[in-house]
């Protein structure tokens with residue numbers, strides 16, 4: 001059999017979580033909370049099951065959840081999406097992204113990705129027969145380099161994937177960044193795939209930081225598939241439910257593929273989420289919850305020789321390991337997990353060529369006691 005993805009192995013997240021479990025390490029590698037979700041959310045889903053909401057929902061998702069998503073997008077970003085024709089509930093952001101790519105990328109089309117990037121984007125583009133055009137974020141700061149982005153555009157460019165807040169670097173695009181992107185795309189028909197799974201995790205609001213959803217910018221929203229994940233927002237990564245918001249013509253193409261690669265998504269979970277979304281506090285309170293954990297973790301890391309990079313959003317903290325070890329990132333993560341008992345993810349896993357810049361990523365979506373235990377171990381370094 002000739003592999004369709006010859007360069008792809010098992011994802012780094014699976015590899016590091018397995019190693020962490022084997023070695024009894026504190027797992028700050030794979031991005032998921034080690035605390036449970038709000039019991040009210042579980043009750044809402046259980047209640048839906050008990051009310052017999054257990055058969056196929058409509059292909060695009062249950063209307064009440066699509067309406068709740070539309071209401072949230074309108075309230076937070078000031079754009080109205082039609083729940084019937086512009087919002088689709090997906091099996092997590094992962095299925096949303098591959099479905100978008102399969103729906104819009106024709107063989108030979110180019111798709112711009114900004115490296116480092118989430119590990120599913122490149123294989124998704126390859127499966128669609130597209131050509132990956134890699135544009136590096138500025139080394140060191142991970143800021144977008146708009147001259148490089150402009151230079152990467154060709155008549156074959158079908159789409160660009162943007163992810164803010166960013167996994168793995170924890171940077172957040174500013175309003176000026178989004179406007180610049182909007183200006184660059186204005187004379188083109190390039191589509192925007194805006195991965196906003198960490199939309200509710202932007203820190204330092206007192207310093208003016210805000211999630212700059214593509215929905216806020218008319219020129220971007222008109223060409224954008226906006227992707228989010230309830231798993232991140234409500235601490236239920238294992239439920240695998242997300243959504244895509246896009247103009248009706250784009251949504252129609254999306255649904256042509258969606259109906260054949262998943263058809264539709266878990267009914268009672270959708271009803272539970274819809275009921276739970278009636279209260280906006282859980283996502284409005286999220287930045288404060290994670291900012292406190294970020295600050296706890298960063299304060300503890302001051303006792304180590306890691307050089308801390310900024311963490312503006314998401315639930316990740318990147319550190320430069322140069323002063324701690326001579327090992328490359330990947331070897332360092334193996335060593336840290338095995339010998340020190342803390343798992344992390346090497347940034348090289350988010351680059352096509354495994355580019356090593358001595359930076360690793362920790363996830364701080366953990367109980368305080370987990371973070372304290374990890375910090376105790378890291379203090380030895």
Ligand code: PMP
Pocket residue numbers: 031091092093094095118163167195197228229230231232237240241242
């Ligand atoms: N995009 C990014 C940037 C992510 O970090 C993740 C989750 N790790 C996903 C997409 C996938 O989200 P989901 O679990 O909802 O499929």
Ligand code: GLN
Pocket residue numbers: 011013014029030031032167
């Ligand atoms: N998004 C999570 C991360 O970046 C993990 C998702 C996965 O395991 N595929 O750690």
